[in-house]
Amino acid sequence: MTRADAKVLLEVKGLHANVAGVEILKGIDLVVRAGEVHAIMGPNGSGKSTFAKALAGHPAYEVTAGTATFEGRNIFDMAAEERARAGLFLGFQYPLEIPGVSNAAFLRLAYNTVQGARGKDELDPLEFDDYVREKMKLLEMDASFLDRSVNDGFSGGEKKRNEILQMALLEPRLAILDETDSGLDIDALRVVSGGVNRLLTRDNAVVLVTHYQRLLNYIVPDYVHVMEGGRIIKTGGRELAVELEARGYDWLKGKVAA
Amino acid sequence: MSSVLEHLVNQPYQHGFVTDIEAETAPRGLNEDIIRLISAKKHEPEWLLELRLKAYRHWLTMAEPGWPNVKYPKIDFQNVIYYSAPKPKKLKSMDEVDPELLRTFEKLGVPMNERAALAGVAVDVIFDSVSVATTYKQKLAEVGVIFCSISEAVRDHPDLVRKYLGTVVPPGDNYYAALNSAVFTDGSFCFIPKGVKCPMELSTYFRINTQESGQFERTLIIAEEGASVSYLEGCTAPKFDSNQLHAAVVELVALDDADIKYSTVQNWYAGNEQGVGGIYNFVTKRGLCKGANSKISWTQVETGSAITWKYPSCVLLGDNSIGEFYSVALTNHHQQADTGTKMVHIGRNTRSRIISKGISAGQSNNSYRGLVKIGARAEGARNFSQCDSMLIGTKCGANTFPYIQVHNNSAKVEHEATTSKIGEDQLFYLAQRGIGAEEAVSMIINGFCRDVFQQLPMEFAVEATKLLGLKLEGSVG
Numbered sequence: 001m002t003r004a005d006a007k008v009l010l011e012v013k014g015l016h017a018n019v020a021g022v023e024i025l026k027g028i029d030l031v032v033r034a035g036e037v038h039a040i041m042g043p044n045g046s047g048k049s050t051f052a053k054a055l056a057g058h059p060a061y062e063v064t065a066g067t068a069t070f071e072g073r074n075i076f077d078m079a080a081e082e083r084a085r086a087g088l089f090l091g092f093q094y095p096l097e098i099p100g101v102s103n104a105a106f107l108r109l110a111y112n113t114v115q116g117a118r119g120k121d122e123l124d125p126l127e128f129d130d131y132v133r134e135k136m137k138l139l140e141m142d143a144s145f146l147d148r149s150v151n152d153g154f155s156g157g158e159k160k161r162n163e164i165l166q167m168a169l170l171e172p173r174l175a176i177l178d179e180t181d182s183g184l185d186i187d188a189l190r191v192v193s194g195g196v197n198r199l200l201t202r203d204n205a206v207v208l209v210t211h212y213q214r215l216l217n218y219i220v221p222d223y224v225h226v227m228e229g230g231r232i233i234k235t236g237g238r239e240l241a242v243e244l245e246a247r248g249y250d251w252l253k254g255k256v257a258a
Numbered sequence: 259m260s261s262v263l264e265h266l267v268n269q270p271y272q273h274g275f276v277t278d279i280e281a282e283t284a285p286r287g288l289n290e291d292i293i294r295l296i297s298a299k300k301h302e303p304e305w306l307l308e309l310r311l312k313a314y315r316h317w318l319t320m321a322e323p324g325w326p327n328v329k330y331p332k333i334d335f336q337n338v339i340y341y342s343a344p345k346p347k348k349l350k351s352m353d354e355v356d357p358e359l360l361r362t363f364e365k366l367g368v369p370m371n372e373r374a375a376l377a378g379v380a381v382d383v384i385f386d387s388v389s390v391a392t393t394y395k396q397k398l399a400e401v402g403v404i405f406c407s408i409s410e411a412v413r414d415h416p417d418l419v420r421k422y423l424g425t426v427v428p429p430g431d432n433y434y435a436a437l438n439s440a441v442f443t444d445g446s447f448c449f450i451p452k453g454v455k456c457p458m459e460l461s462t463y464f465r466i467n468t469q470e471s472g473q474f475e476r477t478l479i480i481a482e483e484g485a486s487v488s489y490l491e492g493c494t495a496p497k498f499d500s501n502q503l504h505a506a507v508v509e510l511v512a513l514d515d516a517d518i519k520y521s522t523v524q525n526w527y528a529g530n531e532q533g534v535g536g537i538y539n540f541v542t543k544r545g546l547c548k549g550a551n552s553k554i555s556w557t558q559v560e561t562g563s564a565i566t567w568k569y570p571s572c573v574l575l576g577d578n579s580i581g582e583f584y585s586v587a588l589t590n591h592h593q594q595a596d597t598g599t600k601m602v603h604i605g606r607n608t609r610s611r612i613i614s615k616g617i618s619a620g621q622s623n624n625s626y627r628g629l630v631k632i633g634a635r636a637e638g639a640r641n642f643s644q645c646d647s648m649l650i651g652t653k654c655g656a657n658t659f660p661y662i663q664v665h666n667n668s669a670k671v672e673h674e675a676t677t678s679k680i681g682e683d684q685l686f687y688l689a690q691r692g693i694g695a696e697e698a699v700s701m702i703i704n705g706f707c708r709d710v711f712q713q714l715p716m717e718f719a720v721e722a723t724k725l726l727g728l729k730l731e732g733s734v735g
Contacts, residue, residue, distance in 0.1 A: 058686050080689035089690070096687040099678075100705030109701065110691035117692065149705065166691060 006033040007071075009174045009205050010055075015066035017054045024050045026230035027066070032174060035202040039216055039241060040209045042227035043249050048209045049093060051227070052178045056090040057083050071173065085117035089172030091163040093179040093209075098150040103162070106150045107132055111169045135168040139195045156183030157192075164195045175199075176207045181215035193218030213241040226252055284341035290314065293440055296341050300409050300443075303416060313429035313439030320433045326596040327625040327657060328565050330538065338503055340441045340474070397457070403487075404449040405460050408476050411447035418449055422480055426509035426546045426573070434505040434567075435542040442476035442507065450485035450516075459715055461490040475506040481516035483549065488519040490718055502527075504563075505540045514549030514576065519557070521714055523722050525729075526562035531620075533592025536564025543570035544600075547579035547608075555582035556599065557713045559722040561729045564593060569627065571600035574608035574636075581610040584710040586722070588729055589622030589654070598628035598659075603636040603669070612643040615707050618654035619730065625657040632669040639669045647677045648706050650699075650730075678706075700727050 010032040017025040024047050032038055042048050054061040055068060057080030068075050070088055078086065098106065104125075111132075112122040123131060133143060139161045151159050160180055167175050177196070181189055196219055200206060208219060216224075216238065224240040225232045226249065234240065234252055284295055293314055297307040322333075398405050404415060411419050429439035450456050481487055504526070510518050520543075529536025539562075545554035556570035566589075572581025583599035601610035610630065618624040630641045647656035658675050680702055688698035703726055704711070711719045 053686075056686075056690050059682055080686060081692050081694050084690050084692040092687060092690075096684050098684070098688075098702055098705050100708035101701055106691075106701070109697065110688075110693055113692040113694075113697075170691065 003033070003035055003202075006035050006202070008033050010068070010070055010207075012055075012068045013066055015051075015054070015068060016064045017050060018062045018064055019050060019060060023064070024061075024230050025054065028227075028230070028232055030225070030232065032205050032207060034173075034205055036205045036223065037200070037219060037221045038205070038207045039221040039224045040207060040227055040232075041211065041213070041224060041241065041244060044211075046227040047230040048227050049178055050230075052090055052176045052207075052209050055083075055176060056080060056088065081113075084170070085114050087171075087173035089167055089170055089175040091160075091167060091175060091177035091180050093182065095151045095154075095159045095163055097152045097154075099152045101150050102146065103148055103150050104129070104132070104146040107146075107166065107169060110166065114170050132165075132169065135165060138168060138198060139165055140191050141165060157185065157188040160184055160188070160192055161195075164192050164199075168195065168199055171199075171204075173204050174207070175204070176209065178209045179211070180208070181210055181212065189215065189218060213245040216241045228253060282342065283339055286339055287336040288314075288338065288340055288441065292340050296441060296443060299341065300412070302412055305420060306412060309424065309429060310440050313436050314441075316430040317433065317436035317440055320430075320436060322433050323567075326567050326627075327623065327659075328567060328594040328596050330565055330594075333503060333538070335437075341443055401454050401457060402451040403454060403456055404447065406447055408442075408445045408447045408478060411449075411478075415447075415449070418480070419447065419478065422509070422511055423476075423478055424509075426511060426544050427507050427542050432542060434540040435507050438474045438476060438505045438507040438542070442474040445476035445478075445506070447477070448479040448487060448489065450479075450481045450487045452482040453484045454482075455485070456487040459488045459490055461492070473502070473504045473506070475504075475508075477506070477508040478511075479509070479518060479520070480511045481513065481518050481552075483513045484515045485513075486517035486519075488715060489521070490715060491520070491522045492524075492718075492721065502537045503540070504537050506542070508541070508543040508570075510545035510554055512545065512547050512549060512552035512554050512576075512579075515551045516549060517553045517555075518545060519555045520545070520570070521718055522556075522558040522560075523714075523718060523725060524558065524560045524562050524566075525725050527564075528562050528591065528593050529564040531591050533564070533621075536593070537562065539563035539566045539568060541566075541568040543568065544573065545571070545581070546573045547576050547581060547605075549579070550576040550605070551578045552576050553580040553582075555580075555584070555713070557582075557584040557710065558586070558597075559707075559710070559714070559725065560585070560587040560595060560597060561725050563595075566593075566595040566597050568597045569599055571602070571629075572610060573602045573604065574610065574639075575604045576608075577605040578607045578609075579605055580608070582713075583610075583612045583614070583628075584713040585614045586617070586707045586710045586726070587615070587624055587626075588617040588726060589619070589624045590729060591620040591622060593620075593622040593624075595623070596625045596627055598626045600629040601631070601641060602629075603632045603639040603641070606636060607638040608636055609639070610641045612641070612645070613709050614643075614645045615710055616645070616647045616656055617650065617703060617706070617726075618647070618656050619650035621653045623655040623657075625659060627659040627661075629661040629663070630671055630673075631662075632664040632666050632671065634665040636666050637668050639666060641669075641671045643671075643673045644709075645673075645675045646706070647675075648703070649677065649679045699730055703730060 008031060012028055012030040015025055015028040040048050063076055075083055108128045115122050141161055221238055224236050226234040284292060293310050297310060427435050430436050448460055479489060512518050526537040547554050554572050560566055574581050581601050587595045587597050589595050599612055612628055614626045616624040616626055626645045632639045645658045649656055660673050662671055664671060685695055685698050704723055711722055714722055
């Protein structure tokens with residue numbers, strides 16, 4: 001669904017970032033327009049998750065050089081919660097558990113906070129209950145999810161569904177989904193990716209961070225980027241993912257080292 | 259720890275102000291003359307003076323306990339004021355209560371007259387050791403419930419007081435209990451007669467007001483056969499630089515099929531960020547399940563005091579009796595808490611349940627200390643204990659000291675413990691959903707404490723949530 005005239009949502013230039021004093025990102029450039037699906041692939045330790053977390057504003061990731069704008073705003077001037085309210089969503093690889101807090105209370109607080117920040121109406125618990133149940137159908141989630149503590153005792157697949165449910169509720173302009181496919185069996189993968197596909201419009205965009213091209217059979221990317229050593233070393237279309245599946249990552253390394 | 263989190267847990271105490279009411283104060287120090295003065299001020303009968311003097315003489319032979327996991331300079335008991343009272347006034351109604359006192363309660367967010375009326379709560383206000391107002395006494399009297407200050411009880415119901423006072427916590431029980439027995443000035447007395455369900459929740463708001471006046475409250479609650487009562491105790495104190503000693507004693511007695519629920523929210527001044535000042539809270543609370551099928555349940559939310567040393571306990575004497583302890587203890591800055599419970603199973607098929615949640619922030623130290631003792635005759639006794647600790651930051655400490663003594667092979671005792679940490683990742687997760695750090699911390703803490711808050715009466719649960727909010731963030735999530 002790529003259109004050259006589509007609005008630029010995210011523009012990253014020359015991004016460098018450290019974790020605990022060690023440089024992990026070594027100059028990343030990326031442009032994501034409305035309506036696009038990007039996949040970022042690469043071996044373990046290539047910096048994919050670091051890139052995702054740095055964009056979302058994790059305090060442990062120190063940006064040392066480069067710029068990133070989200071809908072024209074410098075995101076490094078914004079706290080993590082401000083980025084979220086502005087419509088930048090990160091689907092977590094390992095969603096955190098909050099024992100004792102019901103999923104319903106958490107989802108409603110998140111929803112109302114984001115709605116409020118966007119100048120929209122907040123929902124009371126009853127209204128929200130109706131609203132969230134509609135969204136849960138999309139992901140074939142049982143109503144009991146609402147009463148359970150946030151991610152506490154959830155299976156890997158349940159946690160990932162809960163992430164996409166949050167995406168459905170918060171309606172981000174840009175969703176970065178970090179390894180959303182890991183730990184999913186084939187049925188869960190179908191449901192989760194079906195949910196993501198239904199949330200895609202010409203006004204929003206998704207960046208999939210993944211090891212495997214399997215996910216890309218379900219959510220078809222417009223662009224595939226390969227990361228290695230903290231840089232994007234190759235960008236191509238969907239066929240690049242297929243080639244990676246067949247040949248692995250090694251053939252790229254020697255070629256592009258620069 | 260991230261600077262946001264650091265900032266949040268370091269909000270100043272918001273209840274720091276002093277009400278200026280003329281106090282009638284005894285000279286500093288403790289001797290038999292001071293005890294005679296207290297007893298005379300209260301027009302007490304001879305037997306009570308004897309009890310006080312006996313306790314005092316025993317106290318002189320005792321040493322301060324050294325086993326709690328807390329540190330503080332030696333207390334100079336001769337530098338403490340043991341009696342202080344507002345000028346006596348005759349009050350016919352709440353309207354006559356000193357407006358300044360009422361304003362104090364306003365500031366605390368406890369408009370007691372309205373609150374009492376709206377919530378149907380009778381409030382026996384302890385203000386610097388002497389009750390100045392008692393409400394709803396009439397309504398309670400209709401069903402035979404006695405709810406008054408212990409001084410009034412000594413005067414109006416001497417036989418009841420004499421029958422039960424000191425039977426659960428004997429005058430020589432421990433150092434601070436002995437001290438309290440010698441010098442207690444006031445406190446509450448509740449008597450729920452046979453078969454009566456107390457028609458309203460009974461509530462006392464404590465407040466320490468005179469600088470450096472020790473506060474020695476004495477509370478006695480008796481539920482006769484088949485009676486039930488829910489008692490709420492809430493505390494807060496103005497801000498002072500010097501430490502204030504508080505050594506209360508609470509005794510509960512439950513006869514056959516009786517049920518006592520005792521809930522506390524404690525928010526006394528904890529000292530400043532450098533650990534200067536704050537209340538020393540050395541309390542002995544114990545309930546005796548004297549009758550068969552009786553039940554005593556303690557719920558406490560401890561957020562204040564420089565030092566907390568407190569083990570609300572149950573002695574399960576009656577067969578099939580039940581003891582419960584639900585606790586949230588939060589410490590910040592240089593606060594120290596060594597708190598927990600004792601469940602002593604004596605009767606057959608007795609059951610106890612302990613749920614303890616400790617939250618440590620700043621450079622504070624928070625210890626759970628609990629004893630579960632199953633006596634030789636306690637056939638079929640059961641206990642379940644869960645002790646969870648949460649750490650905020652890297653300079654605080656949490657400890658769990660469970661003591662388990664089982665003298666009966668049919669007993670079942672379970673103990674579970676966890677330690678967790680509010681970390682950057684958890685806060686980042688919530689931030690990524692638009693939730694700011696204040697609300698995030700509040701949400702995590704309230705989730706952590708849910709099992710305990712569920713035990714509190716509704717309006718108290720709200721207050722408790724609010725208090726944790728104040729202590730950790732300055733706003734409520």
